[in-house]
Amino acid sequence: MALRARPPRLAALTALAALAAGPVAVLADVAPADARGRPWPGHPDRLLVGHVVRPGDTATGLATRYHAWTRELVALNHLDRAGTLRVGERVRIPVVVSALPKAKAPAAQAAPVAPPAADPATQGWRHWRMSRDQVREAVRREAQRRGVPVALAQAVAWQESGWHQPVTSAAGALGVMQVLPATGLWMSLYAGRPLDLRETHDNIRAGVTLLRVLLDETRSTRRAVAAYYQGLGAVRRHGIAPGSRPYVANVLAIRDRLAAERG
Known part of the structure; x- marks a missing residue:
């Protein structure tokens, strides 16, 4: 995701650094007026927290810091596909309450939140409680099985979902890898069996x-990543679209960080 005042590569590294550091004090550096969350009607386990965009903020970085989903943040604030933020604007961040360290949950929580098992948003999902480390390892195994560079696959998964399964985009993409149902049917042909996108391993x-x-069809990592975002046909017809460039830059920056960590 991109912020005009900051290159996408630095934004991605900031987001990944927050992940590597482990749990963070989610609301520690937010002004008291912004730290008062309120329930998001119709969305169990979510609190809306206000935030005024500062230099260096990105949609991905804010989602990581607040324990929110990037796609929910983008949709809620009607951002463009690149998640562009403007310094000084106020955004609402849908914090996932169950993901917060208990001591850090917003004090003004207005109503008790149902336990995850009772959350309608997770109904129908399978193996959705896997930790980020478990998801990361599952992506590694599948990438090695398919001959895909491990760090690249993990970077796409992180960019798409933050290594979490029960996520649905406004366009209907599902899960860790944010796969559209039609694409899931297509990939089922390669798998030799139906793939359930709501099951973490199948996703x-x-x-x-x-x-x-996409790597086979484009013969280019950059074009393959762009095709993951905008579609193979669009890349073939028009090349990498301007709106896809921040996404590609973020994925490649995360890939490089992960590869460096692996040594």
């Missing part, structure tokens, strides 16, 4: 298999 298989197909 990862669909997304990593798609990456394998």
